[in-house]
Amino acid sequence: MTTLSLTQAINAGLRRALEEDPKVVLLGEDIGTLGGVFRVTDGLMKDFGSHRVIDTPLAESAIIGTAVGLAYRGYRPVCEIQFDGFIYPGFDQIVSQVAKMHVRTQGAVRMPLTIRVPFGGGIGSPEHHSESPEAYFVHTSGLRVISPSNPQDAYTMLRQAIACDDPVLYFEPKRRYHAKGEVEVDAPLVQALPMGASRIVAAGTDVSLVSYGPLVKTALDAAIAATADGVSIEVIDLRSLSPIDYAPLVASVRRTGRLVITHEAGRTLGLGAEIAAVITERCFNYLESAPVRVTGFDIPYPPSKLEKHHLPDLDRILDGVDRALGRPNSHTGMDDWA
Amino acid sequence: MSHLRQEPTGRDEMTMHQLITAEGIRVADALLDEFVDDVDGEQLRNLYRDMVVIRRIDFESTALQRQGQLALWPPLLGQEASQVGSVRALEDEDFIFPTYRENGVAYCRGAKMADALGVWRGNTNIGWDPYELNMATPQIIIGAQTLHATGYAMGLTLDGKDSMALAYLGDGATSQGDVHESMVFAASFQAPVVFFCQNNHWAISEPVGLQSHVPLAGRAPGYGIPGLQVDGNDVLAVLAATRWAARRARSGGGPSFIEAITYRMGPHTTADDPTRYRGVTELEEWGAKDPITRMHSYLLELGMLDDGAQAAIAAEADAVAADLRLACISLPDPAPQAAFEHVYVDAHPLLEEQRVNYLAYLNSFGEQEKTSVTVQGSPS
Missing domain, CATH: 3.40.50.920 (Rossmann fold)
Structure with a gap:
């Protein structure tokens, strides 16, 4: 067991996924050199390279839309949307493309995207930084939507989301980012509680x-x-x-x-x-x-x-x-x- | 707002590249000539054959819609050269991200056209296996596929491949944010992607002048992407232009943008009525630039199209159309449970519950009741 904050647990989950699967790539704004505005991706570009931890131009629709293309190519993209209220420019690509591609192609094309979204309020932020948009995505067929509440779940459920062949919206409770907890990082994923379980x-x-x-x-x-x-x-x-x-x-x-x-x-x-x-x-x-x-x-x-x-x-x-x-x-x- | 409807200004700042004039005369082009040095008479005749066959498929599909066999059809009439010239420039491993109008491209890629018509019959949303044809499903959200092509091309770079992705788009799509974001990403990551824009002059009822005050290809340099304007009714020039862009993509030169100037001779779809917006002289004007007619003249001049060859091509087109008709009207309706399939890869207990309950509901009717439900629901 290791004591990790929720951000450290997500970081550890991303690191593990990058190590285990060469098809995992991270896309997002400020996730590389800076390590993310919340430092969730801290150190990952340095260790895995700018070809796998990709600082993108500031365009959320393109972050999702190019991830669709990467998934077409067999990649397993993990997209970071910097804040909850910034997801709407990417909404069309999520709802019209990511969610529907598998059914549209009758199973031929999979969209194993994980879309990470720091969400919720309580941190004293300006407008568009504290929203809870999860119901839009729950209402959208073809997506899975999960939200961990503690470091252990954050670690395990992120790894499960990345391994899942369906697209997953992963809502991170940003006001709990600094909450610490004991995390078992080496337990086999197959023995973990499924990510779909309450x-x-x-x-x-x-x-x-x-x-x-x-x-x-x-x-x-x-x-x-x-x-x-x-x-x-x-x-x-x-x-x-x-x-x-x-x-x-x-x-x-x-x-x-x-x-x-x-x-x-x-x-x-x-x-x-x-x-x-x-x-x-x-x-x-x-x-x-x-x-x-x-x-x-x-x-x-x-x-x-x-x-x-x-x-x-x-x-x-x-x-x-x-x-x-x-x-x-x-x-x-x-x-x-x- | 009437000034928005003018022809794009600055058009004369760009050169529309051409190799075969509307009269069927081969002309030189300093940029494009080298890309078609190897194209012999037989290859030219094959390009002509492709265009004749897909026009025949297009006519048959419009007829099938008029006869109630298809719910809708988006005709490509007039755009045969743009579609054939571009797709014939690609290698098999190059991946295509088309719109709903690229049915001629699909034919050239080897799609079973009756299956492709299944989309327009309302049976399915997929007309081919994308990985079998290296061609994505037809995109209906305008411009969305340009991002997919760019992402796919970024993946090619990661994989160290020297192939490329090609996104088809129309003039209307160039107003979409996704297209602009695609060009930003493609330039930033120097992705091996070609944006192939068929400027057919109309986005349903909106003229291209409403979309842009500059030539569409003129927008690309603002993103650091070379833009090339080509006569989209000249199959040889389109082939050459696409080879130019493909060579750039494959050799690490990054993205390119091609604007193929063509014209949509038909309606937007069979549900559209272009007489409400189209200028009265336009069909005549563009009819004189027809892609098949000019190639026909050129082949005659070359002595590559005798009566026998012409008859053989016409017979082939008719046979394709007849097979298409038979296969289309024989397509079975999908079973009710198909609506629930492939929504998710992994198990989804709540959806499964809905599926099981609905099928149990359907099974609660006897055969007789099923018939009476159908009769009640039918128009009298």
Whole structure:
């Protein structure tokens, strides 16, 4: 076991992939000489050369589009999109080309791209640097979407993503970049939990609390805090946002009868909406209360002095848990519909 | 905004290279001549044959659409020389990234044209195996394929190969950001890629003058890429120009941009009505520059096209068309489960659940109910 920060874990995963497969190439802005604006790719150009760790001109559509061509040629490109809010110029290539190429060619052409996207807020950034665009990609058939919450998953799931023959959007919780954890770097990949699997990260009996990426830590903190009130929260880390592995969620909700989902992204048609719908379909007779969503608001990401209001925090999550338990502390608006 | 609709200014700053005039007369070109030194009479006749056959395929496909056998067809009428001249300049291992209109290119690459028509019949999105033909599937998103060609070419450099990629694009595509980003990347990485632009003067209803105030080939030098303008209705000049660009690509000279000046004699697709926008004299003007007619005159002058050869080529074209028609109308409809196939390489439990449930739903109908559903859904 080695103690690594989340950025170091991603770096180690990239290094391992570059070592193991000569067809792995990295493309992105500032990833070479600088080592990435978050230093995630630090040292990789020096060790693997500028032909494998490629500083590209500033054009996101071209980063994705040339990666499509490289994949056509048999390469396994790993693209870095510098910030979440910069992915939109590459959106057409992702949605119209990367996601559809395999089905368009009836399996003849594979698109084993990994697209790394630092995402989410909480770091005091200007506009376009704190967004949570994952639902756009979850809605796009042909893509896989994953988000690790800790260094071990960051390392293992990145390697799994690069090895996967489907295109994978890999959302990095950038405000957890400096979180440290023990990472087993030499465990065989085949024995690891599949990247598509969700996982119960804290057992509990009263409420099932589902999250992913940056808010898993907050959810775990909320579970600890709730024990003071005698409330037992089971925390589930989705890990894979597309497809979602529902089996652990369904089993959990059938035990607890209550579901809270929390994410930074806005509420309308976010992950929480889909999870609430599916769990309602599959657990209707087990639910003691309506599923509760604790999310960012349906607003453009606000200036950083306001982000503490936008981002779900420990107290808002516990407020949601209380609502699921039928003892709301605050106005929910639900009664207004009567 | 009417000034936008003028002819591009600065056109006279570029020379349109030509080897065979509209009247079928061979003229010298200092740049291009050396690239076709080896082309003998028989090869010229083969280029002519290619053009005749793909025009015949194009006519047959338009007819199949009119008869309800195809949902849509994008005619290439008038662009035969641009397509044949460019593809015949390539080696088999060179990889082509085409648009939806390069069906003549596909024929020359050996595509089974009935399979290619499956795309336009609505059966499939793929008309050939890209790795069998070294030719990607037809791209519908305008300009997107230029990035794919550039990336593929970057891969060729990484692999130490001396082959190249060629992207087809149209005049409308030159307004797309992807095309400009392609030229930036191609220049930065000196990728062995050729941008082959068929300027057919119309992007559906929009004239080329709306896309650019300078010749399209004139944009390339701004990216550090040489741009060449060639008579796109002159198959020999197109062959030579593409060989010029290919030699640059294969010898480490980096990317090139070719603007083939041609004309779309048909509609954008069979769903289009060009009489709503096309000038009244244009068809006549461009009909006089027809790529097949001029080659016909040139071959007669060379004594390479006697009555027997002409009849043989016409018979071959008719046979190809007849086979195409029969194969096209015999294409079976895809099975319902085909919609779910190949969306992912690896297992996807949620999609699999949808597939299984839908097939179970379909199977819940007996044969009789299936028939009645079809009857209800049919036009009365």
